[in-house]
Amino acid sequence: MTKPLLQIDNLHVTFSTRRGPVEAVRGVSLSLAPGETLGIVGESGSGKSVTGFAVTRLLDPAGKISAGRILFRDREITKMSNASLREMHGSAMAMIFQNPRGALNPIRAIGAQIADAILAHRKISAEAARGEALDLLRAVQIRDPEKRMSAYPHELSGGMCQRVMIAMAISSNPSLLIADEPTTGLDVTTQKVVMDLLANIAAERGMATILITHDLGLAARYCRRVVVMEQGKLVEQAEALTLFRAPNHPYTKRLVAASPTATSRVEDLVTGEENLLAAVPAAPLPTPVHGTPPLLDVKNLVKRFDDGTVALKSFSMVMAAGESVGLVGESGSGKSTTSRMICRLLDQSEGTINFNGESIGHLPARDFHRAPQRRDIQIVFQDPNESLNPRFTAFDCIAHPLMRLAGMRNGDALRQRVRECASRVGLPSDLLERFPHQLSGGQKARIGIARAIACRPRLLVLDEPTAALDVSVQAVVLQLLDRLRREDGLAFLFVSHDLNVVRMMCQRTIVLRNGAIVEEGESHALFDNPQTAYTRELVEAVPNIELTPVAAAG
């Protein structure tokens, strides 16, 4: 066996916080051979990123390696001087970060930034460094590299920025590349292009790669070996295919089950006692009575903003009571704008909206809080951290719409009703007195849902309700939503960028692109057999666990 490039023994990393020291990594050991591709997967708080930062010694000042060794080419990284560390950064190991735009200096031309990285390790002329930077831009397939040399990060798309980041990282030919969530936040099609590029470059140059990600599909597709971390500990490591096909550790099992795939069903996402749907028989969806008006009838919706940009060119849809419709598209497709107009939080420029046969589109958003339909149309927001008033307790959050819309007064009845809502979303009632910052992401998401369903609406707009959640939490929340829908006969307008989730949750799906509808139809049919090139591209870009890894070089 070849000597490992990187050897981590019993690594412990401790952060000092206001609540005292917190151990983020608790005894991780692993090794990496030269040229190998390793995935580290785990949910937030699992310590996967911290491990990556510990290896490069780029931890926050509050974080310290409290125990263990990290050997890189037999050199003890934990004991390196700052000078040799600096020497090693970039030339021996380099890192690629999440949020590529933020990771680049906003006021320095990208060519100069790459040249800086080159000049940090080699004594060559500035001219030569610029030449090499240009070559690197070509290598990461940036179009018009000569022109882009003098561009600033804000002039480039997220994907382009990430390529520049890659160019910087490989500029001094390191033997180890650590990519920390390199494509999180990018659109799915961009994600595929960037990951393919990264894999190819690593393979070409024989660089060992550590891919840190929360996305099992991504790890499965691009890594030969995968380790799973949970709460600072490494719980399982195996070949990617083995790991995902036959997970050993209960946590891995849970994780694999919770990751939606093209064939997943909501019922299968959660195993064990947390499975809510196991207890509730899946009630048949109500069939609309003939002759009644559709629940929602939207015609020719257009949204132009004051500055002249057109967010939505034309949008029409019909939706029956109890139906669930998915709205998918990449960033900028207009899906959030559409959902807010239907919710009457935003005025449309043109078009009509009828709810239950009555026009609500003519009511300005400013006055809609007084309309009787207000309680019938509710919304669940994307980021649970931002969707709760920091000064309200969980109880206040849920009670608020009840008091405003159902006319309830402070008292036992209200308390009763709030508890009921909380229990419906699986929120223990002892958490009701807490403030948002004292709750976990999943708990906050539940409160957001409880608030939305408190007044028993008929249409629930879900704006990326699980995008900010870990997969295991997402799984539970999705199940919860599905159950609520079945119990209450709710209609869902489900806005998401995650095709697998939409396929699972929605009967029908509408694909949006640049403010216009590209395609719509029954979800399974649409995804299994896309009619348009764009939809096909979208579907193919989704990394799925079942796929065989494309870059198993090494």
Place this chain on the structure above:
Amino acid sequence: MRLTYSKQMLGAAAVLALLVAAGPVRAQTRAETLRYVTGASVNTLDPNIPGSTREAFAVSLSTYDRLVSFGRKQLNGKWVFDLDSIRGELAESYDVSPDGLKITFHLRKDAKFQDGTPVTADDVKWSLDRAVTAKILGKAQLLTGSLTDASQFKVIDAATFEVTLPKPDKLALPNLATVYPIIINSKLAKAHVTEEDPWAQAWLKENTAGSGAYIIETFKPGEQVILKRNDAWNRGPGGKQAFFKRLIVQSVPEAATRANLVEKGDVDIVIDLQASDAQSLEAKGKLQVISTPQYNAITFVSMNNQMAPFDKVDVRRAIAYALPYDDMFKAALFGRGAPLTSATWSDGKPPSGAFPIPQPIKLDLDKAKAYLKAAGYPDGFSTTFSFNVGQAATAEPMAALLKESLAKIGIKIDIQKLPDAQMSTQITEKKLPFFTEGVVAWLPSTDYFYRNFYTGDQRWNYSSINNPELTAIAQEARFEADKVKYEADGKLLNAIHFDQMPQIPLWQPSQDAVMASSIEGYTYQFHRQVDYRDLSRK
């Protein structure tokens, strides 16, 4: 950055070298230069322009000559101007006709304007015509000396000039020695006359056309004036030129800084220090401090006689006996001045016909309470007491003591500190019930004080008193030639003043002239400024 630094070093080195080489030369010029700082500023070169400051008067006294000027006398061992001795300035001599209606001036033959042209009677005529005709400050002043019309001024020949008076007026001659009737180079001034401005006011504001002892070198209004000596000038005592070759008049608003400057010897003379600074500098004994009670000025506590409750004479009397004069004098002036209270009039009558004289009033709360009761305010009343911001250094402690003391007889005072312009406006509009202000008379005679400060509906009648008897006596006294009768009139007026107590003359503050020990010749002048021509260095 580095460049600046090296230049700075170079600069330092150069200064050092120069100090060694050129030190004595500079010291020499320094000795011949008089540097004067003041809190106010010079704003015009023509003292006649409405709004002229006292400092502007002082400068004009050096740049222009008048026909005559005041002599000086010693008062308590200090030199002060003498209203009764008028000596020639541009006039070599003058005659007053026996009936007192004609004054003839014989001009100096050698007198020349600063541009070299001789001073003639025509120039005098134009200048005095201007003073009584143009809409300028001189007009109102000369009025007090019965000088009202251009027809009163006659050119006899190039060197002789005659002034005719409608009535014999004691103040006619002294008026010609004040700052307004300056003698202007009429040919030069006429060259700058315009249709709207027949008296060249605009041009003379920023230029001089005089024959005075000093010539303007630079004039930065509100900042500084630098003057150089007119070597041809010989109107000083004994036919001499002015002593100092150069004169710097500079504005330094901070009183404490002025005190520092004169103490450090960077400034030769300053007259507007705070009383506390003057006191401490006097105590240190390094400098000369010449402290002259401003015998032509008075600080009053004034009450509006037309406004309730001060329309009741007993209220005014109550106030007069309720003020802690000694404490006020000590705390506000640090005892620097001449108090006008706490006198004893042996027979209860004024001992003199001069004005002002100390009155027999002192702190006596029982008496005050009795008067207040008699006035129908046994429990007192509430009113405001105002003073202006510019006077705060003395008025503020004074007001605090007044408030404290009046509270003891039930009068509640709200102290108002008004910006100077607001104060003067409200005084003019007679809106203030109770305040402190000062007055100054350039030509301090009893009838002048009473006529200007106790009669008529005008700004300077602070107490708004309207007493026909007082007015009549004051008017009569004006043209009273008999000294004995005049004295009797004065006693009568003083008695009315004490009886009616329209306002309370508190004191005559001192003019504290603080100067380097080498300075000689300082005289307290009518305009309460330094006459730079008086000064010399030992």
Place this chain on the structure above:
Amino acid sequence: MKLATTAKRAARRFASSLPALFGVLIFTFLLMRVLPGDPAVFFASGPNAGKEEIETIRKQMGLDKPVPQQLALYLYDVGRGNLGRSLMTGQNVTKDLKERLPASLELTFSALLIALVLALPLGILAALRPGSLIDHGVRLFCALGVCIPTFVSGLLLIYVFYYLLGVAPDPTGRVDIFISQPPSRTGFLLIDFLLAGDLDGWWAAFKQLILPACTMALFVIAPLARITRASMLASLGSDFVRTARSVGLSWWRIVVTYALRNAILPVITIAGIVFSTMLGANVLVEKVFSWPGVASYALDALLSSDYAPVQGFVLLMAFVFVIVNLVVDVLYGIADPRISIG
């Protein structure tokens, strides 16, 4: 291209600030008319000043006309560049301001320079070691600077350096009165003396300037150091600095080229604000040091209800404010490539 967009932005910004200038003009005019003092009465203060004299001044100032007409006349005059005449100095306000503005500007520029020279390193030091003794020391030093009224620190500095130690020249204006003034080219004495090649003149002016400039600087170090520290902290903790570290750039390069250059952007904005507030607020410093600047001029005028100088001063300050904002904009535009799209 970059320059053109910056210039266009500046022009647009300037145009959009014109209504504010107009507002300032009207507002000041009205405010001055609300002042209870009557300038005519105040200036007709000679002994024996009568009603006639007051009327003369009133007519001369145009105060005999109704207020709307006064305003119209005033606007017409301002439009022609005539700010009226000061009763106090007897001069045209435009002329007075023109003579005095360089003094104020020179003082304010020097003060800002001193403040920046001190505040930037202090802020950076504090940001490099947050929570350390240095950090607390800087914080305390800055807080101390703001808690002394400028007139007290000014008088104390005079007392110590002029009166007690005798190292500073007498605090009477911009340059020793016995030193001949350089030919006025820029109005800034430090520059004029250099142009004239008069080094001891320069040194004299410099010595005169240093105390008032320090007095003013002391008061503004705090906001500058604070923003430097905060933005430096933000930029040191930013992702792109981490990126720079991850590719092995030198410490110096990271701190200066990456962190500092980004951190300097908000400092530019604050420095602009500080400059314009200082220029308007150095009344007290100018008073204490007998500095012949515009602010002390306005103060005197205000206390004597001399309308024209106050109105002129306020308009001038508003104008300077607009210009400073423009300069900040342009600097920002040059320093930050993101601006042109925003």
Place this chain on the structure above:
Amino acid sequence: MSSATFQHAAFILRGNPITGIAAVGAALLTVLAIFGLWIVPYDPIASDVAHALMPPSAAHWAGTDQLGRDVFSRIIVAAQLDLAIALSAVGISFVLGAVIGALCGYSGGRLDRAVGRFVDVLMAFPLFVLAMAMVAALGNRVENIVIATAIINLPFYIRFARAEVNVRRNLGWVEAARASGESHVSVVLRFLLPNVLPAMVVQMSLNLGWAIINAAGLSFIGLGVKAPTPEWGIMVAEGARFISTGKWWLVAFPGLALMLAVLCFNLLGDGLRDILDPRQRT
């Protein structure tokens, strides 16, 4: 204050003892302001000209002033007025600025532009001169000093509140409040404002010291509080004129009191900023 905030505050205070000291100082000051009149050894406005300008002694810890009043007593009693001026001036601009700024920041559009113009006009004024002019115009009563100080502060609060509300107006919980049936106005006043307030309190604390300094400056040019009311600014301003005659206690002690008060507020504000600034939280 929830226990977590309290914990966080405790954590910050451990790392930053100066803030703790400043907080104690501010508390002490408040106590003095409330009980000052009862604990001082002399009547602060009773004159005693016979003992004027006495240097500090056992009888008069901080000496006596021009009228023989006890400087120490005056300093203690002045705390009340100074705090009152500072608090009310800052309070007024705080309340007005928060409401106006929040409404503008949330609504945008015409109101925002109109208020923006008004703020521009105010900002373009030389602020100290504006305060002077207002006090001169309205008369130098305490109320007017407060109003003038409040007005020149107003634009900063409006801008601050506007910016803070603007970044929050599209957050989920704001839209959720709307979806729960709140009107725009109520969203601003009952939801956004309370969330913006903590950040503004920091600004307020920093401003308190500034307001005291500003009042002192007005006193120096004669537009301050009326005699004989004890107030630090006017005491310092009057005392400053005695520096040259060696009566140092007249400026030193009131100056020290003013300095310490301003210092406390500034350091407290700095500390509060750290406590509330999420970036400082680890």
